Every structure is written in structure tokens, then in C-alpha cells.
Amino acid sequence: MVFLYGIFSIFPMIPEELLESHNALRKKYVKGDIIFREGDLPSQYFQIILGEVKMCNFNDDGREFTQGFFHPKQSFGEPPLFLNRVYPANAIAVSDCELFVLSKPLFLDLIQKNTSVSLSIIENLAQRLHYKSVMAAEISSQEPEHRLLKLIDYSIKFFKTEKETQGYRIDLTRQQMADLTGLRVETVIRAIKALEKKSEIKIINRKVYR
Amino acid sequence: MVFLYGIFSIFPMIPEELLESHNALRKKYVKGDIIFREGDLPSQYFQIILGEVKMCNFNDDGREFTQGFFHPKQSFGEPPLFLNRVYPANAIAVSDCELFVLSKPLFLDLIQKNTSVSLSIIENLAQRLHYKSVMAAEISSQEPEHRLLKLIDYSIKFFKTEKETQGYRIDLTRQQMADLTGLRVETVIRAIKALEKKSEIKIINRKVYR
DNA sequence: TTCGGATTATGATTTGAGTCATAAAGCAGA
DNA sequence: TCTGCTTTATGACTCAAATCATAATCCGAA
Numbered sequence: 001m002v003f004l005y006g007i008f009s010i011f012p013m014i015p016e017e018l019l020e021s022h023n024a025l026r027k028k029y030v031k032g033d034i035i036f037r038e039g040d041l042p043s044q045y046f047q048i049i050l051g052e053v054k055m056c057n058f059n060d061d062g063r064e065f066t067q068g069f070f071h072p073k074q075s076f077g078e079p080p081l082f083l084n085r086v087y088p089a090n091a092i093a094v095s096d097c098e099l100f101v102l103s104k105p106l107f108l109d110l111i112q113k114n115t116s117v118s119l120s121i122i123e124n125l126a127q128r129l130h131y132k133s134v135m136a137a138e139i140s141s142q143e144p145e146h147r148l149l150k151l152i153d154y155s156i157k158f159f160k161t162e163k164e165t166q167g168y169r170i171d172l173t174r175q176q177m178a179d180l181t182g183l184r185v186e187t188v189i190r191a192i193k194a195l196e197k198k199s200e201i202k203i204i205n206r207k208v209y210r
Numbered sequence: 211m212v213f214l215y216g217i218f219s220i221f222p223m224i225p226e227e228l229l230e231s232h233n234a235l236r237k238k239y240v241k242g243d244i245i246f247r248e249g250d251l252p253s254q255y256f257q258i259i260l261g262e263v264k265m266c267n268f269n270d271d272g273r274e275f276t277q278g279f280f281h282p283k284q285s286f287g288e289p290p291l292f293l294n295r296v297y298p299a300n301a302i303a304v305s306d307c308e309l310f311v312l313s314k315p316l317f318l319d320l321i322q323k324n325t326s327v328s329l330s331i332i333e334n335l336a337q338r339l340h341y342k343s344v345m346a347a348e349i350s351s352q353e354p355e356h357r358l359l360k361l362i363d364y365s366i367k368f369f370k371t372e373k374e375t376q377g378y379r380i381d382l383t384r385q386q387m388a389d390l391t392g393l394r395v396e397t398v399i400r401a402i403k404a405l406e407k408k409s410e411i412k413i414i415n416r417k418v419y420r
Numbered sequence: 421t422t423c424g425g426a427t428t429a430t431g432a433t434t435t436g437a438g439t440c441a442t443a444a445a446g447c448a449g450a
Numbered sequence: 451t452c453t454g455c456t457t458t459a460t461g462a463c464t465c466a467a468a469t470c471a472t473a474a475t476c477c478g479a480a
Contacts, residue, residue, distance in 0.1 A: 057347040065347045079336035079343075088343045118328040125335035126289035132342035133289075133298045137267040137275045140349050140392025144437075173457065182350025187437055189459065206446080206458065354467075383427065397467060399428065416428065416476085427476070434469070445458070450451100 013047055013075040013120055014110070016100075022110045024102040035077075035091040035099070042081040045107040048072050051097030055089045056179065066179040068131070069094065069159055075124065081107070131158065139182055144191040147181045149200060152210050166202060167209040223257055223285040223330055224320070226310075232320045234312040245287075245301040245309070252291040255317040258282050261307030265299045266389065276389040278341070279304065279369055285334065291317070341368065349392055354401040357391045359410060362420050376412055377419040 026049065029035060035046065038057060046053075048070055055067040055076060067089050070076045080087050081104060102110070111117045131154060138150045155161060156168045163169075172180070178188045192208060195201045202209040236259065239245060245256065248267060256263075263286055265277040277299050280286040290297050291314060312320070321327045341364060348360045365371060366378045373379075382390070388398045402418060405411045412419040 059347070059352065065350050067343055067346065079339045082333055082336040083340060085340070088340060089347070112325075115322075115325050115328070118325065118332060122328060122331055122335065123292055125332065125339055126292040129289045129335055129339050129342065130293060130295070130298060132339065132346060133277055136277065136342060136346055136349065137269075137299070139346065140275050142269060174459095175457075184438060185457090186439085186459085189457095190437095193459090384429095385427075394468060395428085396430085396469085399430090400467095403429090421480100423478105423480080425477090425479105427474105429474070430472085432470085435465105435467095437464105438466095439464070440462085442461090443459080445456105447456080448454095450453080 013073065013124055014100075014117055016049075018110065018114060018117070019047065019100045019102060022102060022106050024100040024106075027099050027101045029093040029097040029099065031093055031095050033093040033097075035093060036087055038088060038090050039086050041086055042077060043104050045075065045081060045100075045102040045104070046077055046091070047075040047100040047102075049098040049100060051099075052094040053091055053097060053099075054094050055091050057089045064179045065182060066176065068128070068180075071159075078121065079125070127158075135180075144181075144183055144187050145195055145200075147183065148177060148188065148191050149195065151177060151181055152201065152208065156210065164209070166204055170208040170210060172208075223283065223334055224310075224327055226259075228320065228324060228327070229257065229310045229312060232312060232316050234310040234316075237309050237311045239303040239307040239309065241303055241305050243303040243307075245303060246297055248298060248300050249296050251296055252287060253314050255285065255291060255310075255312040255314065256287055256301070257285040257310040257312075259308040259310060261309075262304040263301055263307060263309075264304050265301050267299045274389045275392060276386065278338070278390075281369075288331070289335070337368075345390075354391075354393055354397050355405055355410075357393065358387060358398065358401050359405065361387060361391055362411065362418065366420065374419070376414055380418040380420060382418075 024045075024047075029051070035053065036042070050072055053070045053076055055070070057065045057067065059065070068076075077087060077091055111121065134150065134154060138147050142150075152170055155170055155172060159172070161168045161170060174188045174192065175185050177183075177192075178185045181188070183191070192201070192203065196203050200210075234255075234257075239261070245263065246252070258280055260282055263280045265280070265286060267275045267277065269275070278286075287297060287301055321331065344360065344364065348357050352360075362380055365380055365382060369382070371378045371380060384398045384402065385395050387393075387402075388395045391398070393401070402411070402413065406413050410420075
């Protein structure tokens with residue numbers, strides 16, 4: 001039973017064979033490419049083969065808010081596809097990427113014929129909803145340090161993090177942390193230092209360890 | 211095809227007949243009752259028959275953050291049930307409520323035997339993820355007035371709102387708006403007045419109309 | 421009808437994150 | 451090795467939301 005596993009990143013959203021047998025295309029993007037834009041009407045299902053994608057918003061004065069990062073085997077942008085609504089954010093290739101792209105009709109056909117895929121999708125959406133719930137409560141009310149610590153702990157579970165002898169290395173720049181929490185870079189830098197002083201984290205060679 | 215409809219509140223998550231045929235219990239709660247607590251491990255599926263439920267967090271100094279309100283025919287608290295994780299927030303009866311309660315094994319049995327239910331669940335989760343994405347971007351960066359306007363517009367679609375001759379009446383107290391946006395009551399009161407001055411909303415008899 | 425709690429309202433004051441300016445350090449590419 | 455760009459760093463200053471205090475209004479229950 002797929003529900004017993006919580007760490008969705010281990011399981012591909014949809015198995016590669018299944019995607020290929022449904023004529024999904026492999027499409028390449030270079031770093032910085034915009035995969036879709038906020039306001040676009042979805043017409044395709046995307047699943048990452050290689051590389052990293054972020055979803056983000058830009059507000060009136062150009063500031064960015066990062067909704068999340070997505071990694072190989074993960075899909076992104078399905079909620080509006082299911083709801084028949086426009087994307088609430090942009091999808092941008094953070095690094096060079098290769099993606100499976102499947103048209104909406106073929107995608108709907110696929111999930112109707114493969115019930116276990118529905119369960120993967122449910123699990124994946126549940127996962128993302130969980131992240132958003134946790135972060136929403138933090139972002140709304142807490143002090144910067146608290147906010148960052150929550151992000152760090154969460155990113156250990158769900159973003160790219162490697163366990164080293166010093167602890168988990170957080171592979172996020174100060175700017176990325178700022179965009180994920182809604183803080184400014186300077187505030188992040190100062191808060192990170194304060195957290196180090198309190199021994200909540202370590203800073204080695206400018207990298208954050210926890 | 212269920213995916214064509216975006217407004218999930220019209221459709222019961224799971225049809226009542228189906229719940230009853232799977233021996234779901236009807237359980238009553240009085241206003242203020244805690245249905246489950248942050249940190250509890252889920253063991254049941256909940257669907258509202260009557261009344262209103264909110265999910266919320268309390269931080270260290272007692273301040274509340276409201277994750278969302280749920281109404282008849284909607285379910286709540288499934289993500290952690292699927293993920294086998296503890297609840298990230300509390301569920302509290304806002305008014306006297308009657309709920310369908312179904313044990314996890316029976317619930318999993320139900321959705322596996324009724325594939326169309328999976329699709330409803332996907333749509334429902336997609337819906338909630340969409341709300342969270344939109345609000346997250348707002349809450350993180352925008353000024354109070356912008357934040358509140360977004361909440362108001364969103365609540366017209368998804369919370370209890372009635373269309374009257376003056377416009378849509380927002381049935382949220384200033385405190386509830388504060389808890390949903392992470393602002394303080396006083397700030398909400400002042401921002402609401404500022405929005406009225408700019409003719410973005412109307413205040414009639416203390417109620418907000420849009 | 422009265423009473424008490426919740427809600428809305430308003431002013432004065434504080435505070436801490438944002439902003440601005442500037443610079444050092446690291447890093448990739450020529 | 452030099453150059454230019456990104457990232458990290460730090461201090462000074464600003465300002466708006468939070469905080470604190472106080473009160474009027476509304477509303478349901480006794």
C-alpha cells in the first residue's frame with residue numbers, strides 16, 4: 001500500500017515506463033528557462049527527469065516568493081491542471097533540466113486507466129499541502145529565527161540536503177532562504193548568525209549545517 | 211468528468227450513501243470542541259454533515275493562526291492520514307457540528323473500491339493547495355491592505371459568503387481575518403477602514419461587503 | 421432589563437525588520 | 451592571473467506594524 005510511505009521523493013510520481021508508453025515527450029530546458037508562467041492555462045503534465053525546478057511569484061516591485069523546489073521524479077503544476085484554472089505561480093528551471101511532458105488528455109487517460117497512479121498523486125499533493133500548512137503557520141507569525149529554523153528542518157527532509165560529518169548541509173543560499181520565508185537577505189544573514197551563536201546551527205565555510 | 215468542476219464545495223467529498231454503507235458513524239460536537247489536536251496521529255476520516263470546523267495553530271505565546279475553515283460536505287485532516295504523520299494543526303468546532311467519522315482501514319478500503327472517490331480527493335487537495343499557494347505568496351510579502359483584499363476575494367469563493375444587494379457579505383470577524391492573514395486585530399481594523407476609504411470595500415453595520 | 425463577554429474602535433508609543441549604502445570574500449570564465 | 455558577477459557581510463537609519471491602553475458598541479444569556 002503506497003500510503004504507508006511518507007517520503008514521496010523516493011517514488012516517482014508516475015513510473016517512467018508508463019509515461020513512455022503513453023507517448024510522453026522528453027523535453028530539455030536550460031537554466032533560467034521559464035517552463036510556464038503565472039496566469040497561463042495549464043495544458044500539460046510535467047515530471048522531472050533531471051535537474052531542478054522552482055515555482056515562484058513575483059510581486060509588483062519585483063520581489064520573489066518561492067513556493068517550492070522540485071527534483072527528479074517529482075511532478076509540479078498539477079493542481080491548476082486538475083482544477084482547470086490558471087497557474088498561480090511561475091515554473092523556472094533552476095539548473096539545466098530534462099522533463100517528461102504529457103498533454104492533458106493523455107494524462108487524464110493515463111490516471112483513469114491506472115488507479116495506483118491516483119494514489120501516488122494523492123500522496124504527493126498531501127505531502128505538499130503538509131509543507132504549505134507548516135510553513136504558513138510559521139511565516140505568518142513567527143520571528144525570523146524561528147521561521148528559518150523551521151525552513152531548515154523542513155528542507156532537510158524534502159529538499160536537497162546531504163548528511164556530512166558536521167551534520168546536514170543545507171544547500172540553499174541566503175537569498176533562497178529569504179525567498180522561501182518572505183524575509184530579506186540581510187535579515188536572513190543576521191538571523192543565521194544569531195542562530196549560530198545560539199548553537200542551533202553551524203556555519204562552516206559559509207554553508208549552513210544542522 | 212469530475213475534473214471539469216472547480217468549486218469543490220458543491221460536491222460532497224464522499225457521497226453520504228457510500229459513507230453510510232461503509233458504516234461511517236455520525237458524531238456530534240458542540241461549539242468549541244476539539245476534534246483533534248496538533249501532534250495527534252490520525253486514525254479517522256472526517257467529513258462535515260452540519261456546522262463549521264476550523265483548523266488552526268497556536269504558537270508559543272498563544273497567538274492563533276487559522277489554516278482554514280471547512281463547511282458541510284467537506285472533509286478535513288486527510289493529508290496526515292494519507293502520509294501517516296501527526297496532524298500539523300488543531301481541528302476545532304466553530305459551531306455545533308455533526309460529522310461523519312470513518313476509521314482509517316474502512317476509509318482506505320472505501321477509496322480503493324471506489325475509484326471516482328480518488329478523483330474527488332485529488333480535486334479537493336488540489337483546491338486547498340491552490341488556496342495555500344495564493345495566500346502564502348501574499349502573506350509573505352505584501353502590505354496588510356493587499357493581504358486582506360486577497361483574503362476577502364478568496365473567501366468569497368470558498369468560505370461562507372452571501373450575495374446581497376450591497377455586494378458579497380464577508381462573514382468573518384476582524385479577529386478571524388487577523389488569524390487568517392497573520393496580522394493583529396488592530397491592524398486589520400485600520401486596514402479595513404483604509405480599504406473602505408479607497409472604495410475597495412463597503413462597511414455596513416460593521417460588516418464587510420465587497 | 422441587566423449583565424458580561426466579544427467585537428470594533430482609536431490614540432500613543434515602541435521596536436525590529438526593511439532599506440540603503442558600502443565592502444569583503446568567493447567563484448567562474450576568459 | 452585578472453576580471454566581473456554573485457554571495458556574504460555590516461553599519462546607520464527609517465518606518466510601519468505591533469504593542470499597550472482605554473473605551474464604545476453590540477449581542478446573547480440569565
